Amino acid sequence: MIYFVPMQDPLSAPTYPEPSSPLDRVLQTLQAYPGTTLVAVSKTRSVEAIHALYQRGLRDFGENSALELQSKARVLPDDIRWHFIGHLQTNKVKTILPWVSLVHSVDSPRLAEELQKRAAALNRHVGVLWQVRIAREETKHGFEHDALHAFLENQKAGDFPNLQPKGLMGMATFTQDQAQIRQEFATLQAMYRVVKERYYPGNEDFLTKSMGMSGDYLIALQEGSTMIRLGSLLFEPTSSSKHP
Numbered sequence: 185m186i187y188f189v190p191m192q193d194p195l196s197a198p199t200y201p202e203p204s205s206p207l208d209r210v211l212q213t214l215q216a217y218p219g220t221t222l223v224a225v226s227k228t229r230s231v232e233a234i235h236a237l238y239q240r241g242l243r244d245f246g247e248n249s250a251l252e253l254q255s256k257a258r259v260l261p262d263d264i265r266w267h268f269i270g271h272l273q274t275n276k277v278k279t280i281l282p283w284v285s286l287v288h289s290v291d292s293p294r295l296a297e298e299l300q301k302r303a304a305a306l307n308r309h310v311g312v313l314w315q316v317r318i319a320r321e322e323t324k325h326g327f328e329h330d331a332l333h334a335f336l337e338n339q340k341a342g343d344f345p346n347l348q349p350k351g352l353m354g355m356a357t358f359t360q361d362q363a364q365i366r367q368e369f370a371t372l373q374a375m376y377r378v379v380k381e382r383y384y385p386g387n388e389d390f391l392t393k394s395m396g397m398s399g400d401y402l403i404a405l406q407e408g409s410t411m412i413r414l415g416s417l418l419f420e421p422t423s424s425s426k427h428p
Contacts, residue, residue, distance in 0.1 A: 206417050207240060210401075217405050223267050225397075225415030227252065231259060233419055238264065246288075246413055250276035257283035269413055271325050274298040286311040288353040288394050288413075291325045293335050296344060303346035311350045313394055316375055318368040319357040326354065329375065336383045349384065351392030351410070352376050356400055365400050369407035376408075 214220050223244045226234045234245060234256065243263060247253035248270025257266055265285040272280075272289050277298045280287075290296055290312045303310050314336075317326030327335065354372040356365040376393050384390035396404025398417035405412065 221411040223413045224418050225413050229419055250279040254279050277302045288313045289315045291315040300344045300346055309346050309348050311348045313351050313353040316352050316354045318354040318371050324355055353394035366403050369395050369404050373408040
């Protein structure tokens with residue numbers, strides 16, 4: 185006996201909506217990278233613009249100005265996790281510490297000491313990332329490879345009791361050369377593995393590799409990033425077509 189199976193009408197096949205906003209597209213991409221934290225870089229953005237993303241479920245926002253972070257944190261919801269992502273001067277530490285959850289840009293022993301001093305005075309603990317200089321641009325900050333190892337090797341138990349090391353952060357060169365960007369992110373990934381094994385083998389919180397921004401976050405994810413920092417891609421819909 186022969187059975188005839190009617191062909192499915194293509195018009196009746198289930199359809200799925202395309203992501204309707206830059207945030208939707210990023211969230212769809214992140215489904216392939218579970219556990220990745222999305223930090224919305226909100227520097228220069230209005231409180232209203234930040235709140236719009238907050239209403240979409242985002243809770244991690246990044247600022248690079250101490251005074252701007254302070255002013256926004258005072259009026260926005262208390263459950264926002266504020267990230268300081270820019271170069272931090274020691275005289276600005278006291279401004280951000282009452283509010284900040286994670287400082288991405290700890291790039292010197294002096295800054296670590298100031299963070300410890302101010303955090304202890306407030307009787308609070310703050311997460312930190314050791315910033316590594318993986319790009320060759322003069323404008324990029326961070327520990328050089330040997331300097332980071334010297335800093336960590338010289339630490340004694342109890343030196344920074346109020347700081348909670350969470351991982352490493354690095355910024356790639358601003359270039360269209362994707363091979364160079366990939367190599368720089370791979371360098372950070374390799375450094376993370378060594379630092380984790382040598383200095384934080386039993387620290388289950390030392391998991392973060394903060395790398396990748398609007399123009400290079402896909403490469404960063406492919407190279408092992410666990411935290412991406414996106415600004416223009418989220419806040420300016422028309423800019424999404426300029427990035428991979």
